[in-house]
Amino acid sequence: MTHYALFETAIGSAGIAWSEAGLVACHLPEANAETARRGFLRRFPEALEAEPPAALEPTISGIQALMRGEKADLSKAPLDLTRTPEFHARVYEIAQAIPPGETLTYGEVAVRLGDKLLAQQVGQALGKNPWPIVVPCHRVTGSGGKLGGFSARGGAQTKLKLLAIEGAKAAAQGDLFA
CATH class of the missing domain: 3.30.160 (Double Stranded RNA Binding Domain)
Structure with missing residues (x-):
């Protein structure tokens, strides 16, 4: 239930x-x-x-x-992974370990999974993240300082807002949408 x-x-x-x-x-x-x-x-x-x-x-x-703009550690939240494909669970584990105010690129997550060519699949998994904020997919950005996508309501603007709340350097960059 x-x-x-x-x-x-x-x-x-x-x-x-x-x-x-x-x-x-x-x-x-x-x-x-x-x-x-x-x-x-x-x-x-x-x-x-x-x-x-x-x-x-x-x-x-x-x-x-x-x-409220405060840092909080949600990495210990108990996730029900029974409906989650194994690859997605591995991506979410890496994303959940990214501290507030920091980011990784899709490629960096792919390298941590063992293959830099998995960056697109990392993005697809994050696009299906059922736990936004708790599994902070907004902390995964594109390469070269690009923001990357965000599937939640408000799209990239919501991602940017969340990064700004957390004080991430990526939110302060001017050319995130190019």
């Missing part, structure tokens, strides 16, 4: 979904709770709204801290 909960952040209503195995998904902040709720129910129509378990309170607090 999948459950979800909504919570407020400095930039809007966010949410998490979980199962007995751990965190199933995260939802980036929306302008209001109803929009976030509809987003969850599109992805998980069977999900029930509930109070989050105590084990996920640090994850919620960490997301709220990041949205």
Whole structure:
């Protein structure tokens, strides 16, 4: 059974979904709770709204801290990987280890996976990341100082906003969209 909960952040209503195995998904902040709720129910129509378990309170607090512009370590959030392909899980593990305010390129993640030619597959895996912010796919950028894509609502502008909140050098660069 999948459950979800909504919570407020400095930039809007966010949410998490979980199962007995751990965190199933995260939802980036929306302008209001109803929009976030509809987003969850599109992805998980069977999900029930509930109070989050105590084990996920640090994850919620960490997301709220990041949205206030504070650094928070979400690398210990318990992820439910039962629906995740093995390659994607390996990419997410590397992304989750990137500290706030830092970035890696798609190519650097590919090299850590053992083959620099996997950069495109890394991007595809990150585009399907069900845990944005907790698995900080926004911290993976293109080569040569390019921002790269971002599949969440708001696209590259949301990615840039998240990087700016975290104080990443990549957010301060002027030519990220070229």
